[in-house]
Amino acid sequence: MADDVPSNASETHRSVELEGAEALRLLGSVSLGRIVFTRLALPAIRPVNHVLVDGEIVIRTHGDATLTRYTQQNGDEGAVVAYEADAIDPATHLGWSVVVTGYARLVTDPRELARYRTLLRPWVSKRMDHAVRISPELVTGVRLTAVGPSPSA
Template sequence: MVDDDRSNVPETHRSAELDGVEALRLLGSVSLGRIVFTRHALPTVRPVNHVLVDGDIVIRTHGDAALTRYTRQTGGEGAVVAYEADDIDPDTHLGWSVVVTGYARLVTDPDELARYRALLRPWVSERMDQAVRISPDLITGVRLTPHDPASSA
């Protein structure tokens, strides 16, 4: 059984929901995140770098990557994925986290693919010759801030 008695926990932090515009702005301010997709009917998480383009998240991948195979199986319909990025200070535990849920599609247009290759530098040694574009359907986020005791008086 989990003890959820928080009476002894000091009120040092607050969480505030972010609106979609602010959440995407913050997501665009960092270059690393985590893609979540289904592999063999189980959730799979991979760290990736990204760039925000016209409100969509673009990541580079390679032809044999699990994510590439997953998105290829869905054809043009897209594969349901989640994407998470954050910037939380490990000492103060202050910062933010954003989760985007949407459809991921392989980029097949050669000009668009060349554009994304120029924008995103691979950070692993594999040949990253593919790109996946995630169109957000649901954008959620939270900001962790210091608690101001005066505001609750």
């Protein structure tokens, strides 16, 4: 292998921690993420589409969904969840990933539900009459960037 060719990706990439506000901005720039919640005392992960509204993540769901039942069981206190979204190029391995941990609560106000119906269209052909709002408590993120050439190169 030539001296100027990196032997692995760790020599050409670095991970940079994101500030909370920047992480939320990036999360709001994409429409797909993954929600993590507890099902039968184990973690369950579902891909969902979302919108970011006033710093909170909103997803739509249906009455039979495990997530809907999970948030209903926890009432006003909310259900602890994690939410992850990313944009990482499969060819270059550059991009970012954001993880939000917080409390998920069912949206019950009819005006808010109507607003979220206009902002967020389900990707599946199932009636989505419910919305879940995630209030972030902990926001973390990383940006995967390329390492520039060394000054001696």
